[in-house]
Amino acid sequence: MDVSISTILTNVFTFNSMIAIFIGIIGGIVIGSLPGLTANMGVALLVPVTFGMETSAGLLMLVALYTSAIYGGSISAILLHTPGTSASAATAIDGYELTKQGKAGSALRISTYSSVFGGVVSGIALLALTPPLSKVSLLFGPSDYFLLAVFGLTMIAGVASDSLLKGLISGFLGLLLATFGTDLSSGFPRFTFGITGLISGVSFVPAMIGLFSLSQVMIMVETAKEQGKFETRKVLDWRWVPTLSEVKKVWIAVIRSSGIGVLIGILPGAGGDIASWVSYNEAKRFSKNKKEFGKGSIEGVAASESANNAVTGGSLIPLLTLGIPGSGTAAVLLGALMIKGLMPGRELFTKYADVTYTVMVGFLVANILMGVFGMIIARYATNITRIPNRVLAPIVTALCVLGSFSMGNSMFDVWVMIVFGLIGYIMRKYQFHPAPVVLGLILGPMAEKGFGQSVVLAHGNLAGYYFSRPISVILIILIAGAIFSPFIAKLFRRNRVTET
Amino acid sequence: MSQRTVDRIIVLFLLVMSISLYVIAEGFPSGADTFPKVMLSFIFIFSLILLWTTFRSKKIETSNEVKIDFRKAGRPYLTLIFCVIYVFGVQYLGFFVSTAIFGALFMMYLGVKNYLTILISLASLLSVVYLLFVLQLRVPLPKGILF
Numbered sequence: 311m312d313v314s315i316s317t318i319l320t321n322v323f324t325f326n327s328m329i330a331i332f333i334g335i336i337g338g339i340v341i342g343s344l345p346g347l348t349a350n351m352g353v354a355l356l357v358p359v360t361f362g363m364e365t366s367a368g369l370l371m372l373v374a375l376y377t378s379a380i381y382g383g384s385i386s387a388i389l390l391h392t393p394g395t396s397a398s399a400a401t402a403i404d405g406y407e408l409t410k411q412g413k414a415g416s417a418l419r420i421s422t423y424s425s426v427f428g429g430v431v432s433g434i435a436l437l438a439l440t441p442p443l444s445k446v447s448l449l450f451g452p453s454d455y456f457l458l459a460v461f462g463l464t465m466i467a468g469v470a471s472d473s474l475l476k477g478l479i480s481g482f483l484g485l486l487l488a489t490f491g492t493d494l495s496s497g498f499p500r501f502t503f504g505i506t507g508l509i510s511g512v513s514f515v516p517a518m519i520g521l522f523s524l525s526q527v528m529i530m531v532e533t534a535k536e537q538g539k540f541e542t543r544k545v546l547d548w549r550w551v552p553t554l555s556e557v558k559k560v561w562i563a564v565i566r567s568s569g570i571g572v573l574i575g576i577l578p579g580a581g582g583d584i585a586s587w588v589s590y591n592e593a594k595r596f597s598k599n600k601k602e603f604g605k606g607s608i609e610g611v612a613a614s615e616s617a618n619n620a621v622t623g624g625s626l627i628p629l630l631t632l633g634i635p636g637s638g639t640a641a642v643l644l645g646a647l648m649i650k651g652l653m654p655g656r657e658l659f660t661k662y663a664d665v666t667y668t669v670m671v672g673f674l675v676a677n678i679l680m681g682v683f684g685m686i687i688a689r690y691a692t693n694i695t696r697i698p699n700r701v702l703a704p705i706v707t708a709l710c711v712l713g714s715f716s717m718g719n720s721m722f723d724v725w726v727m728i729v730f731g732l733i734g735y736i737m738r739k740y741q742f743h744p745a746p747v748v749l750g751l752i753l754g755p756m757a758e759k760g761f762g763q764s765v766v767l768a769h770g771n772l773a774g775y776y777f778s779r780p781i782s783v784i785l786i787i788l789i790a791g792a793i794f795s796p797f798i799a800k801l802f803r804r805n806r807v808t809e810t
Numbered sequence: 811m812s813q814r815t816v817d818r819i820i821v822l823f824l825l826v827m828s829i830s831l832y833v834i835a836e837g838f839p840s841g842a843d844t845f846p847k848v849m850l851s852f853i854f855i856f857s858l859i860l861l862w863t864t865f866r867s868k869k870i871e872t873s874n875e876v877k878i879d880f881r882k883a884g885r886p887y888l889t890l891i892f893c894v895i896y897v898f899g900v901q902y903l904g905f906f907v908s909t910a911i912f913g914a915l916f917m918m919y920l921g922v923k924n925y926l927t928i929l930i931s932l933a934s935l936l937s938v939v940y941l942l943f944v945l946q947l948r949v950p951l952p953k954g955i956l957f
Contacts, residue, residue, distance in 0.1 A: 359942070359947070361947075362946075362947040362948070362949075473860075475856055475859060475860050475863065476860070478852075478856050479824065479853055479856045479857060479860065482849050482852045482853050482856065483853060485849050486831075486846060486849040486850060486853065489845055489846045489849065493838075493841075493842040495841060495842070496839050496841055496842040498838055498839050498842045500835070500838055500842060500846060501831065501834065501835075501846070524893070527889065528886035528889055528890065529886070531885045531886055531889045531920060532883075532885055532886060534885075534920045534921070535885075535920055535921045698922075699920075700917060700920035700921050700922050701917060701922060701927060701931050703889075703916070703920060704912070704913045704916035704917050704920070705913070705931060705935050707889075707892075707893060707896070707912075707916070708909045708912070708913060708935060708939075709935075711893075711896065711897060711900060711905075711909075712905070712939060712943065712951070715900075715905075715949075715951070715952065716943060716947070716949040716951075719949065719950055721897070721900070721901055721952065724897050724900070725897065728890070728893055728894060728897060731890065731893070732890055735886055735890075740813075740816050740817070740820060741813075742820075757845075758845040761844070761845055761848070762841070762844070762845065765844060
């Protein structure tokens with residue numbers, strides 16, 4: 311299916327798409343700037359809202375929320391020294407120092423423009439790289455999708471959880487949970503335990519809301535009673551546009567960090583927090599003003615913020631081409647794609663090209679508008695961040711119930727959400743992570759189908775079958791690399807310590 | 811409780827779960843049982859490795875002490891009980907009424923003393939939900955005996 315640029319632009323600038331982008335941006339900035347709420351949670355809660363919307367408008371709302379939440383995290387990092395999201399932890403160092411020096415306006419300005427730049431660069435990379443890379447998906451036969459799913463799980467397991475082993479257990483639990491319900495090939499109900507609602511399986515949207523959002527509420531209430539008032543500071547040095555000296559100081563760091571961000575985003579499993587720390591360190595290494603870092607360097611803020619927003623577009627590249635999410639939030643987005651009947655791979659750029667290109671161009675537009683709204687909102691954002699968790703927690707709980715119910719108008723889904731809320735809380739409490747479970751649930755049906763086909767084609771020799779296919783061998787090497795790389799890195803580190 | 815003990819409890823649960831589900835999967839027809847069994851085997855093997863790591867490292871015992879503040883530790887679970895009562899409320903009283911009651915009680919439990927804050931936040935939430943879900947998205951929210 312060929313789509314013209316004018317068709318895509320018309321799709322992006324429709325009333326519905328623009329409203330969706332607007333809601334996504336405002337929602338994202340608010341969620342990102344509130345220290346108790348996360349981008350994962352925001353996207354998970356918003357997925358049910360997109361059911362009744364046009365496919366492209368719904369997806370635009372989610373990607374706009376994703377990138378804006380990452381940017382929003384910098385506002386509280388700068389003004390309150392409390393990163394709204396983990397991706398803004400590096401921003402908090404110099405951002406808050408600048409605030410203490412009465413330069414909060416400068417920090418917010420640099421953070422906003424750097425985030426926009428990083429986001430736009432990643433949007434351009436998304437548009438340029440995904441169509442050719444999607445052809446790689448044509449190399450995969452149906453039987454390879456099992457290995458592809460395992461590879462995706464291995465990558466996300468390593469980064470999302472503190473322990474790779476716990477991450478892998480979480481991922482395989484997700485794949486196992488995906489088998490609950492009627493087996494499509496035999497019609498046999500598996501692991502239903504006499505519960506009628508389980509015959510159709512575990513719906514992943516309520517599960518995802520429970521794992522990410524209700525578990526977050528449970529974490530919030532631990533300290534909600536003791537939470538004091540945030541000390542707020544007025545922004546005194548406000549300007550809409552950065553000064554020439556500010557631009558001169560940060561432009562190289564912004565370009566470098568945007569590149570790093572896109573690359574780290576493309577690597578499945580690595581997220582915005584890693585990109586911002588790497589970019590922050592690189593900016594410090596190459597800077598002429600190394601001593602300023604940690605004491606209020608706008609270069610530090612620029613590096614961290616351009617990198618974490620560059621990750622957002624970067625993480626969509628393996629997601630759209632191979633179905634491997636580059637971050638926890640991208641895993642949720644993968645679920646949203648699949649609900650809309652869109653399978654990552656070449657089809658997205660042929661059969662559904664109009665939707666895909668609309669989302670990618672809309673993502674670029676969303677990043678630019680994020681800057682506009684960000685500049686309008688940022689200095690007043692402290693009023694939002696002052697909402698305490700004791701008020702937010704009941705509101706988010708109500709939204710969890712609402713979101714899980716509205717998907718299938720089923721109270722059973724609400725109970726599923728509650729159960730997964732408890733599971734998610736226990737997992738997060740003890741260094742397991744819900745992201746691999748969600749990914750396992752989403753990829754489960756595809757993985758089982760691929761595995762089933764491999765078993766049939768292998769005629770009893772599964773290992774022999776996989777090792778006879780070059781693409782499978784590459785995937786097995788990648789999986790092994792993902793599993794063993796932490797051990798090898800540890801070994802290298804130990805050797806270096808011994809040498810020194 | 812040390813991180814090592816917590817990990818062992820979780821491993822024990824995972825081992826019992828994977829064995830039990832494997833036994834159940836034995837009753838599935840041929841073909842429907844393969845994938846769940848393979849997944850359960852992976853979980854079993856990884857759990858055993860996790861168990862082995864808890865015996866291997868001595869550092870874990872001293873460095874990763876899980877400190878439990880019993881005053882705070884109960885809150886998340888109490889919240890979950892609140893949620894269960896709330897969901898029953900949604901079924902019998904309807905979404906709007908039970909959200910108003912649950913929201914107010916939950917906020918008071920968490921220490922919100924200003925009634926105006928409770929009123930404004932819940933009124934804003936319910937208005938947005940009504941406008942977006944009921945009027946715009948036409949989601950038939952649960953209606954109970956009241957609304």
